[in-house]
Amino acid sequence: MRSPNVKLDELVAQGKVDREDSTLMNVKVPTGLVNRIDRMAAHLRSSKTELVIALLNEGLDAAEEELKGWKPPPKPVIAKDRRCSVKDCDREKIAKGLCATHYQAQRRARR
Numbered sequence: 131m132r133s134p135n136v137k138l139d140e141l142v143a144q145g146k147v148d149r150e151d152s153t154l155m156n157v158k159v160p161t162g163l164v165n166r167i168d169r170m171a172a173h174l175r176s177s178k179t180e181l182v183i184a185l186l187n188e189g190l191d192a193a194e195e196e197l198k199g200w201k202p203p204p205k206p207v208i209a210k211d212r213r214c215s216v217k218d219c220d221r222e223k224i225a226k227g228l229c230a231t232h233y234q235a236q237r238r239a240r241r
């Protein structure tokens with residue numbers, strides 16, 4: 131396998147780059163997409179793995195650029211009288227004074 135940093139233009143140029151450790155990543159992909167990957171890999175005379183890694187690198191670079199300066203929206207503050215009764219839990223209560231997580235935990239513990 132090629133470098134984990136391989137980009138599409140490098141695949142197109144078929145340049146040799148260093149190898150690096152890899153990990154198997156099991157991802158369910160729509161069949162139509164797999165067919166497109168097959169065709170593009172054949173067109174570029176690269177392996178599907180190389181192509182997917184190049185596409186991921188391109189996509190991650192684009193996403194990082196797009197997300198520069200972006201911050202997740204602040205978590206909504208739940209009013210004290212609507213909060214879960216478990217200490218340090220700030221989620222909204224849904225049943226018996228507990229949030230969904232703690233209510234389910236309590237139910238599981240009773241079984």
Ligand SMILES: [Zn+2]
Binds near residue numbers: 214219220221228230
């Ligand atoms: Zn809770």
